[in-house]
Amino acid sequence: MSLNNNTSIGKIPKSKRNVLNRPASSSILEGDFYLSSRLDMENESITPTYKSKLFTLFKQIEKEFDMLYQENQNLHDKIDLLNEKLEKETYDKPDCIDFENNISKVLGKKLSSASQKSKTAHKLKAQTSKIVSSFKTPSFNCTLVKDYSGHKDGVWEVSVARPGVPVIGTASADHTAHIWGIESTRNLLQYQGHSGSVNSIRFHPSKDLVLTGSGDCTAHIWQAVLNWDLPKGQSSEEELDDEIEDRIDSKIPALRTPVRELFGHTGAVSAAEWISGAEQIITASWDRLAILHDVETGTSLVQLAGHDQELTHTATHPTQKLAVTSSRDTTFRLWDFRESVHSVSVFQGHVESVTSVVFAKEEKVVSSSDDRSVKVWDLKNMRSPVATIRLDSAVNRLSVSPNGFIAIPHDNRNIRLYDLTGQRLARLPRSSRQGHNRMVACATWADEVLNGINLFTCGFDRRVLGWSIQSMKDL
Template sequence: MSYGKSTKKRSTMAKLQSVLDGENYLGIRGEVEGEFIQPPFKTRLRELFRQIEKEFDILYAENLSLQEKIDTLNEKIERESFISDKPGYDSTDFDNVAKTVKAKLGNTSSQKLKTAHKLKAQTSKIVSSFKGPNTQCSMIREYIGHKDGVWEVSVSRSEQPVIGTASADHTACIWSTDSARCLLQYQGHNGSVNSLRFHPNKDLVLTSSGDCTAHLWQAAVNWDIPKGHSSEEELEYGEEIDEKFDRVETLRTPIMEFGAHSGAIAAADFLAGAEQVITASWDRLAMLHDVETGLALNTLGGHDLELTDLSTHSAQKMAVTCSRDTTFRLWDFREPAFPVSVFQGHTESVTSAVFTSEDKVISGSDDRSVKVWDLRNMRSPLATIRTDSAVNRLAVSDTGIIAIPHDNRQIRLFDLSGQRLARLPRTSRQGHRRMVASVAWANGHNTITNLYSCGFDRRVLGWSVHPYKEKDT
C-alpha cells in the first residue's frame, strides 16, 4: 500500500476516534440516561465505516493483483529452471557446435555443406528440448465438507464413480465424483483418519487412524444422487453446504476392527486377492491381518523409526512400507519366508512409495526428491527428480505420469524418465492454499476428471489432466 493511502487510512481512523470520543460523551452518557446516540453522530459514524470498508476493499484487490504477479513470476522461474535442468544439454553445447563448425571451415565446400546440415540438426534438437510442458491441466470440481485437513484421497477400484477421503476431523467420506456430493460419512474412529483404501471388487473400505486401529466398513450408499448443483454453486452458498452435509448418511460401526498395534496407524491397504490386509504403524511395525477373523498373522519388523505409509501391488502379493528411517522396504508375500528388500537412497523420511504397472516403484521423501526404482535392481534408482519442496503421498497413472504433491501447495507432473511434464495451476481461484497431502489417479475411469488431490486447506479438488492436441498444419 502506498504512503498516501496509509496516511489517508490513519486520518480516517483519527476522525473515527474523535467521533467516538464525542459519542462517549454525548451518546453513551445519554444512553445511560435513557437517551440514544444523536442522529448527526450516527450519520457521521456510518460514513466513516463506509470509508474504512472501501479502504479494505482496495487493499484486498491490491493483494490479489500482487498474488497473481507472484504466481506469474514463479511460473517463469520454473520454466527457466526446467530449461537449465535438461539432461544432456547445457549452455556450452552451442559453443561446442560452433567450434566444430569453425574447425572444419578450411575444408572443401561439400564438407562445409555437410557441417552446416549437422549444425542445423543439432541446433534443432537442442531447441526442441527447450519446449515447455505439453500437458493441459485445469481444475474441474471441488468437494467441500471436511472440518479439518484431509490426509488422503483415494479412487474406487470398481466402476462406481466415487472417491474416498480420510481427514484429521476423525471422519472418512465417500463422494460422488459427478455431483461432488458427500454420499456417506464414516464416524467410527476416535482419532485422525490417516488413510482410506477401497476393496478391489466389493463395496468395502479400509481406513486407518491415530486411535491405533484400522477399520473395515461397508460403503453401502445411494448411487442415484441427483446432479442438480455444481460445486461452484455450493461454493457460493456456504451455509447451504453445511446443511446438506449435516443431512448426509452416517456410519459408526465397522464390520471388522484390526487393533494389534500400540501406536497410531499411518496407513492400511488390501493385499492382492483381498484375503489379508496389511497395516503400518508409528510403533515401527507392519502387520499382516486376516480379513475374515481380524487376527494378526505376522509381524513385520526391521524399520528403525516410525512408519509413514504403505502401498500394495495391484496383482502380486507384494507391499512396500515407508519409514522416517530414510528407507522403504519391499515385502514379498508370495514366498513363505516373506523375503524383504531394503531400498536406500533418500536422506530424510520416506513419505510415500507406490508400484507402477511396469514393475517399478516410485518413492518420495522429505529430502525433496522422487526416485524411480526397478524391482530387480535396488542398488541405484533409474531416475531421480529434484524438487524445491518436501514430497507427500504421490501417485502414478497407468500411462506412467507421476503426480507429486508438495508442502509448498504445488502439484507437479513428471514421466518415469524424470522428464517434467507440467505443473497444476495454483491461483487465487483454483489450487490448494496449504500443504497438498495426497493425490490419486482415476485409472480406468472414463471421465474428464482423472486426478484428485487433497490438502490441509480442507479442500478436495478434481482435475482434468490431458495432453494437448496437436493442431493440424
C-alpha cells in the first residue's frame, strides 16, 4: 500500500516505512486485490479466458500468503503470552528483581552521618517503589466496542466529526473515503472523487463539509449529506464474493464531485487540515512543501518551504493560527500564521522520520517517529523535550485526548496509552478476536464519549475499531 495513486498488484508484507520510502512513481501498493485496481488486465488484447485464469492464480497466491501471514501472527501472539507470563512470575518472586544497576552507587558510598543514612534510605525507597510500580495492575479498562469494516484496502486515517454529529470518517488506499454511523456501524456515504489513495480526512468544525488529501496530488472539500436509513452492511467476519460486495456497495450513496479542489502540489498529499477559523487549509505533501490555501476561492496563498524530504503529516492548533508539519528529514516545524509575516521554527529531536506531530493541552506538542520514540514538548521552551517515551516499535499517527492521554499506534500492531509525563497507562487488548492484525496506522480520540466509545483506531488490516477507555477509578 502506498500514498501515491498507482494501482495494487498484491499484498506486500512490509512495514509502512518501506512503503513510504518508495518514490511517488512506485507501482506497488500494499493491500488486497480488487477488480477496479487491475488496470493492466483491461487491455483489449487479453482474452476473457486468460483474464479469468490470471484472476484465479492471483486469488490462490493471495490465499496462500494470508495463511502464512496468519501463522506468523499466531507465533507473535504466543510470544506475547510467554512474555506476560514471565512478567507475572517475576512479580511473584520479587527477589529476582535486579536492584544493582539502580542503587549500586548509593550502596557503594561511605555513610558518614545519620543524615546521610536517612537521605540514602529515602532514595532507596523511591527507586524501589519505581521498580515495583511497573508490576502494578492496569489502571485502565480497555474494551473493544465496535468494528467498522468495508474498505477494500488499508485505512490510513480515522477522524471524528464535531460534537453532536455521531459519525466518523475514514481515508483509505482503496481511493475512497467513507462516513460511518458510530452506533450502527453503517457505511452512510462513500466519497469517490479522488483518483489516488486517500491519505487523510478531517471534518469541518461547524459545517457538514469534509476535507481529504490524496495521492493524486490534490485535496478536496466535499459535502457530507448523509442517509441515516441505510440497511446495515456486512459483518467483519463474513466472507462475501465480489458479486455480493458490489450489491452491498450499490446501496451506499456515492459522491464523486467535490465542492472545491485544492491544487498546487506535485507530489502525493499526505495530510490536510483546517486552520483555526476554517477560512484556510494547510496541506502537506511528498513534494517537500506545505501550502496554505484559501477555502472560499481554493487558491494557494503561500508555499511553506524548508523541509529537506517528504512531509508525512500536518496538524493545527484548535484555537490559534498555528500549524506543525513533520517530515522524513527527522525534523518538524512550527508555523505561525497569526501575523502577516509567517514565521517558522525548526525542531530536531528524532533520528528517523517524524511520522506525526499534534498539539496537546497546556501548550504542549507531541511528536512521533520511526525511531521508536514519542516526545513531549513545551511550546514556551522547545529546545529539548520535557518527556521522552521509548518504545519497541515504530510509531504512526498518534492522538492526544482532551485530558492529556496519548494513544500510540505501532507498526507491530500494538496500541499503547501514556500520559504527557511519559508514564505508561495501558496497552489495548490484542488477540485473534480483538485488536488489529496488521500495522496500526492511526489512533484518534473523540472529544466526548460516543455510545460508550472514546477512541478509534485503523490499520492495514482494513479495519476501523471503536474502543471504550475508562479509568478504573471511574468504574
